[in-house]
Amino acid sequence: MIEQSLAGLMQGFGVALVPNHLMWSLFGVLVGNLVGVIPGMGTMSTISVLLPLTFGMQPVPAILMLAGVFYGSTYGGAISAILLNLPSHAPHAVACLDGYPLTKQGKGGKALGLAMFASFFATIFGILVMIFASPLLVAIAFKFGPADIFSVMLLGLLAGSTMARGSPLKGVAAVLLGLLCGVVGTDVNSGIVRFSLGTSELWEGVSLISLALGMFAVGDFLLNVNRTTYVAHSAAVSVRDMLPNWGDIKKSLSPILRGTIIGTLFGAMPGTGPTITSFIGYAFERKISKTPERFGHGAIEGVVASEAASHAKAQVDFIPTMCLGIPGDPIMALILGALMIQGITPGPQLITEHPDLFWGLIASFWVGNALLLLLNIPMIGIWVKVLRVPYRYLFPAAMFFVAIGVYSHDNNLYHIAEVLVIGAISAILVALQFPLAPILLGFVLGPMVEENFRRALTLSNGDLATFVERPISTVFVAVSALLLVVQTVSYVRGTRSKLGVSMP
């Protein structure tokens, strides 16, 4: 098995290092980093805005570019979090806690350098786990029947919706809303068009682009314009500041390692999300520290451990996404959706049917992260300048990219109206404290949930007991039920608010 993985990996490097692919990887990393640095642009909106670019591309470069955008924007997010105290990407909220105090003490560059080193290390570790765990998971996944797949998805959806902050009930409602959005369009089994509201434009369903851009770009702008005031800053960071000395590295090495392990363990749990992971990495570090009082006032351990945890988690998240076709969090759902637009269905057959894509992607993680580390050190001066772009110039320009992006999906201006409606609805939902991310998760998984649900019941002749008779399915149904009970009870009792106080 391991030999096979290594052979696959060699092939992957062959794919990732093709000049054309390397160029797209570099492009994705650069643009992702650039947009990620801009305050107010999170990973979700960055990927959503750049998604339309991939329509005309081959599957391999398209996915390499999107993956590049993904980790580029997480690196970029760390910059605005540490230097400006602005978490544009939720997991970085934890990096703000100690990163910003360090910036105020004039050690922002060092914090940034070490955070990047931590991210790089954690990513590399995550990739290694991915290389060796994926074939194992695939071997198991081939034994899954429709009932098992349905139950795994059930767990993924429940975890994704209830582990977010806030009311678990609202998370479940959001997932169901996403499932309903996924129903729109032509039913594959009967050919009947459902929920088209009488328009022919909806026969093919709501497009992922419209949904993602509506929720994470337009909806965001509707809520934030005139609300967000960014304080001007004067953080100057030079290349030399970024390079940590040996003492710093030695001091952060074990926090990085601990954060990485926490992130990897959580990565295996679907739906936990990088925010919770990075917070746990931070909390653990504070707990075992001999000087916990330094945390919140510039403890470098807190910055590196949380960054390592969220990056390891992000990497390990690719395993269920690629091997089972079940995304662990909404960002993975978006990447999964992009793959499906390219006509590729992730799942156990992916490694055998598209080995170039699977191993190429893994190899490109390495290449891309090395590029990021190399790019970020000399370009930090530019990023610091980008940080000064005010939101009021940014969002009108982004609106243009949104409009052009949805239009180019199938050269139809109608989709812009669709995005506006989705944006308005999601702004209202956010105001009512519904989480948006589970909607996307439900939307992407919806068609698969329905298909496997129907197939499982056809096989069992309509006997619902099939979900608790097969061993694999029974385990997942039981864990789902347990999760639901625990989450609801702990929310009602208010134990979450204890967590919430220390969470920014």
Place this chain on the structure above:
Amino acid sequence: MMRSLFSFNKDYYGGAIMILIGLAAARQGMQYEMGTLGHMGPGFYPTAVGALLAAIGLVIALTARLGSGRPTAGEAGAHPAFDRRAWSGIIGGSLAFMVLNKYGGLVPGTFALVFISALGDRENTLLQALWLAVGMVAIAVVAFWWALQLQLRLFSWG
């Protein structure tokens, strides 16, 4: 007015909206063939999901008092009141883009979109919005029309 309504109790309204959406979906789902569990028609699944959503909505509304006192960090940034100027700018600009691309072309469409949405922000002056719009028109023409060969004419009349 809007604001006082929403801050009254978000869970009542949130739950009510979910009940409405759920019931509407279930009702629409029942228009399609239901079938049986063993041979499901296209109507079964949407009806079931809709009914489930309505049920969850009901629970959210009924338990509104439990959650109301505890706004969590993630939502803290989202102010309940809607900013009329931001909404008019963004929605108005996009509608102008749609109309002007059909009866005017990419150049006036892009200009209107960026100019109008920029004015949605109170701090942007007319001049700043103008320059931003001109800049984006230049990007639209060079990057999207010329380099990416977008299927939109620069100027068109109907």
